[in-house]
């Protein structure tokens with residue numbers, strides 16, 4: 001069991017929490033309306049009247065904010081305070097357009113540190129820990145959030161970076177007696193491989209905890225990391241636009257990530273109808289910040305797919321828990337009016353074939369009729385008739401499983417080994433020819 005960093009807040013009753021949320025929401029809305037032209041015109045065109053926002057339910061009367069809205073405000077148009085009150089600036093990468101620039105006031109930094117400290121304490125970190133942060137200290141807020149939070153708790157912080165060599169990371173880990181590693185899951189697996197290569201057995205390290213975040217990671221990868229690094233792994237969540245690390249994180253129960261609900265109001269919406277969904281149902285996560293001064297967000301659509309559990313956790317915390325994010329709305333594929341994710345196809349292939357093959361989902365329109373094909377790479381060449389029969393059985397099994405679970409009927413075909421490999425960049429799992 002871990003120590004609750006701020007017990008009064010983190011174990012608040014839902015009734016008391018909602019009271020606090022509505023008060024903070026009202027003042028956020030007033031400030032956003034007064035100081036940010038975007039919100040003023042969005043509220044006006046939606047006929048929003050501040051005096052009508054009396055309880056949490058009335059949140060649904062407010063318009064959404066999208067990533068595109070934030071990009072268009074580049075660099076400072078979303079700031080709700082003058083630049084002289086901003087003490088820190090971070091930004092997103094902006095690989096597909098303008099970056100989103102995020103400003104923090106002194107109070108914002110203090111609140112961020114508090115949120116991150118809660119998350120680290122929930123993970124089990126105390127003043128006795130040595131925390132190695134292998135995240136870059138740059139425009140991204142990642143490293144800073146964890147750094148501030150760990151210092152607040154009183155742990156010993158070792159700031160490293162993703163460009164530090166793996167060999168050096170391992171030497172630091174060994175010599176400085178690191179007990180907790182904070183990094184991305186992708187980098188953690190490189191460290192695990194490095195340990196094996198250098199023949200450093202994890203037993204010889206003091207490492208016991210891994211906090212991973214910043215990218216989506218599967219349960220498979222999680223099991224691998226725990227086995228190869230000998231750590232308990234903790235998932236963390238914190239988009240840059242919303243604040244950075246500290247928004248949400250797992251406690252030691254690891255049944256969802258506790259969201260710091262005294263700083264954020266969360267909703268889960270149907271990404272197609274945009275209607276709020278009841279807790280427990282899966283949909284797109286939407287954030288409203290209720291304490292941020294520099295960069296308030298009203299009903300910001302994250303694109304991340306999750307579900308909420310508002311029942312109190314056995315760790316004692318009452319803040320809602322979100323399920324681990326493994327999918328986004330922007331990779332959702334719509335076919336015959338139904339939505340599914342490539343990751344769901346992948347899970348079925350893994351279940352039937354016993355491994356995760358390379359695959360490609362192709363959607364075509366022939367004479368006005370949509371057709372879904374799934375090409376699956378076989379691992380070896382098909383030499384004999386027996387194996388062709390086996391493939392035929394597998395093909396039928398995959399098709400049946402997809403029909404049963406997703407209610408869609410694909411054409412499944414097996415293709416030669418290495419015919420689907422991507423040459424460079426992120427692998428695209430979907431080719432949609434309906435778009436022209």
Ligand SMILES: [Zn+2]
Pocket residue numbers: 251252253258313314315316317
């Ligand atoms: Zn908990």
